[in-house]
Amino acid sequence: xxxxxxxxxxxGLTEAAILNWHVGVGDTVAVDQVVVEVETAKASVExxxxxxxxxxxxxxxxxxxLPVGSPLLSVGGFAEPGVTTSAGSGNVLIGYGTAPTTxxxxxxxxxxxxPKTKTPGVISPFVRKLASDNGIDLTKVxxxxxxxxxxxxxxxxxxxxxxxxNGKRIPLTGVRKAVADKLxxxxxxxxxxxxxxxxxASELVAARVALNARSDRPVSLLGLIARFAVAGxxxxxxxxxxxxxxxxxxxxxxxxxxxAQTDRGxxxxxxxxxxxxxxxxxxxxIGDRAKTARDGKLAPADLTGGTFTVNNYGVFGVDGSAxxxxxxxxxxxxxxRIIDRPWVVDGTLGVRKVCELTLAFDHRVCDGGTAGGFxxxxxxxxxxxxxxxxxx
Numbered sequence: 528x529x530x531x532x533x534x535x536x537x538x539g540l541t542e543a544a545i546l547n548w549h550v551g552v553g554d555t556v557a558v559d560q561v562v563v564e565v566e567t568a569k570a571s572v573e574x575x576x577x578x579x580x581x582x583x584x585x586x587x588x589x590x591x592x593l594p595v596g597s598p599l600l601s602v603g604g605f606a607e608p609g610v611t612t613s614a615g616s617g618n619v620l621i622g623y624g625t626a627p628t629t630x631x632x633x634x635x636x637x638x639x640x641x642p643k644t645k646t647p648g649v650i651s652p653f654v655r656k657l658a659s660d661n662g663i664d665l666t667k668v669x670x671x672x673x674x675x676x677x678x679x680x681x682x683x684x685x686x687x688x689x690x691x692x693n694g695k696r697i698p699l700t701g702v703r704k705a706v707a708d709k710l711x712x713x714x715x716x717x718x719x720x721x722x723x724x725x726x727x728a729s730e731l732v733a734a735r736v737a738l739n740a741r742s743d744r745p746v747s748l749l750g751l752i753a754r755f756a757v758a759g760x761x762x763x764x765x766x767x768x769x770x771x772x773x774x775x776x777x778x779x780x781x782x783x784x785x786x787a788q789t790d791r792g793x794x795x796x797x798x799x800x801x802x803x804x805x806x807x808x809x810x811x812x813i814g815d816r817a818k819t820a821r822d823g824k825l826a827p828a829d830l831t832g833g834t835f836t837v838n839n840y841g842v843f844g845v846d847g848s849a850x851x852x853x854x855x856x857x858x859x860x861x862x863x864r865i866i867d868r869p870w871v872v873d874g875t876l877g878v879r880k881v882c883e884l885t886l887a888f889d890h891r892v893c894d895g896g897t898a899g900g901f902x903x904x905x906x907x908x909x910x911x912x913x914x915x916x917x918x919x
Contacts, residue, residue, distance in 0.1 A: 530586075530598040531576050536567050536827065542594045543567045544700045545587045550600075554582045562600060565593075566701035566791070570825045578602040591679045592700055658682045661696070703792040713854035721849055722898050723885040726906045727872075728865050732880055734912040742807070749785070749839045749862070750810025755908035756837055756860050757781055757801050757809070758919055763901040765893040766858040767834050775892050784833030784853060785813055786840075787820045795853055796820050797833040806916065841865065847883045857892045860905065861885035882909070 533543060543565040550562045559575045562582075566572075584601040587593050654677060658665050663685050670677040686696065699707050713719075731751060739745045760767040760781055768777045781802035784795040796816035801809055819825050836853045841864035850861040863883035870879035886902045908915035 529578055530601050531562075531578060533565075533593050533595050533597055533599045534574065535595050536565075536572060540567045540595070540827070542592055543572070544592045545589050546571060547589055548585060550582050550585075552582055552585060556580065556582060556602065567705075567827065570702070570794075570827050570830060571791075571823050572827070574599070576600070576602065580604045588678070588680060590700075654679050654682055657698075658685075661686055701791065702794060706793050709854050710851050713852050717852050717854065718890045719852055719887055720890045720895065720898070721885060721887045722895065722902055723847060723883055724902055724906050725881055725883050726909045727870055727879045728882040728909050729880045731882075731909050731912050732865065734916070738806075744807045744811060746807055746810045747814065748865070749837070750813055751806065751912065752839075752860075752862055752905070752909065753783060753785065753801070753813060753837050754804075754806045754809050754919065755905045755912075755915060756835070757783060757804075758908070758915070759901045759904045760835055761802065762904060763893075763897055765897050766888060766901055768857045768892050769834075769855045770857070770889065770891050771855075778834050780834065782832050782834045783809075784836040784856075785817075786836065786838040787817050789821050789823065791823060794820050794825065794830060795833060795836055796825060796829055797831065799832065806919070836860070837862065841882070847885055850885060850887050852887055852889060858886060858888040858898070858901075860902075861887070884909070 536543060544567075546564040546566050548563050550556055550560075556562060556576050556579060558577060558579045561573045562576045563574050564571055565574055580602040581604045582600055583603040586598040586600060593599065655665070657663075657679065658668070661682075663682055665677060665682075668677050668681050668685055671681055672678045731748065735746055735748055735751060764777050765775070767781055768775055770776075780800055782797050782799045783801035784797045787794050787796055796819070798804075798809065798812045798816060801812075804812065816825070816829065819829070833853060833856060835856055836859045838848075838850050838859055839862045840848045840850070841862050844864055846863040846866070848861050848863070850859045852859050861884065863885070865880050865882045867878050868881040869876055870881060871877075872879065884902060884906055886898055888898045
């Protein structure tokens with residue numbers, strides 16, 4: 528029987544966690560039928576099988592982390608004995624087809640009896656690591672897998688029996704692990720500096736109302752500020768860059784990322800070629816990708832390739848934040864909540880709608896003068912949006 532191995536999901540991904548199976552042992556499957564949904568560090572992906580036949584084994588359980596190239600499921604009764612299929616399915620994953628294979632004889636595997644030893648049977652390195660990280664002695668774990676193999680569920684059963692030193696343990700996997708790794712890399716590699724400014728956003732709020740009054744394509748406040756940020760990047764291209772070795776690479780295109788909170792954690796969808804979009808087009812693209820992110824339908828390519836990120840943490844009711852740069856980008860613009868505050872206008876104290884803008888930047892790509900110039904440009908656009916839009 529052939530083993531269907533977890534395919535290369537692209538974008539440098541090396542592992543995936545099983546979310547749920549769409550088939551069970553004994554089910555009949557067709558070529559390119561979706562059999563499992565997995566979660567990578569980028570997104571959830573539905574995986575089709577390149578074989579037809581009867582499912583004889585599932586090599587993982589929901590929540591289990593598998594490396595690329597490890598057995599995913601086995602299919603029997605798919606072809607005459609002794610041969611393999613002569614062509615790939617062409618559609619293992621969208622954008623990642625199976626390569627055609629030459630017709631060849633199948634080599635029968637001869638099972639060698641396991642030596643009698645006191646060492647527990649652990650095939651998966653992830654199961655071994657899970658046990659090691661949590662101080663579980665594998666010799667005391669009762670195996671439930673075939674031939675005495677210790678499965679992830681066996682280790683987790685021991686964890687449930689073990690008193691938790693600091694409360695509930697939540698494994699870092701999938702999207703959350705990817706975010707944790709990227710943020711750790713950012714803090715470790717980027718010499719980050721932060722500048723911020725309070726701005727009078729009263730005219731911005733009024734401009735949005737006016738823009739949406741006679742249009743069926745509404746513009747969001749985030750869409751407006753994102754458009755100003757894109758204009759600022761054209762004036763200060765050092766912030767639309769990245770460091771590669773001993774070089775600063777100024778990027779030609781502006782691919783705008785924006786932070787989006789979902790049930791599976793924080794993700795950063797990317798609007799490609801944002802520098803070529805109108806205000807309405809950019810706002811619509813942000814809205815569409817935010818909905819797709821919340822629905823869990825973003826493809827891995829939708830979450831990569833950003834050159835600059837905006838983060839609207841004001842939706843959480845906070846004024847400011849020391850945002851972490853989305854490595855390997857050079858800067859991130861944070862937007863706080865818009866709230867009524869005392870504000871002096873032309874020497875007179877009044878109540879205005881005030882917002883705090885924060886820019887965290889890689890000090891290797893520019894100094895404070897450039898960062899301050901960019902932030903001041905965006906702030907001026909927020910305070911005088913009609914004038915700014917007229918020049919864009």
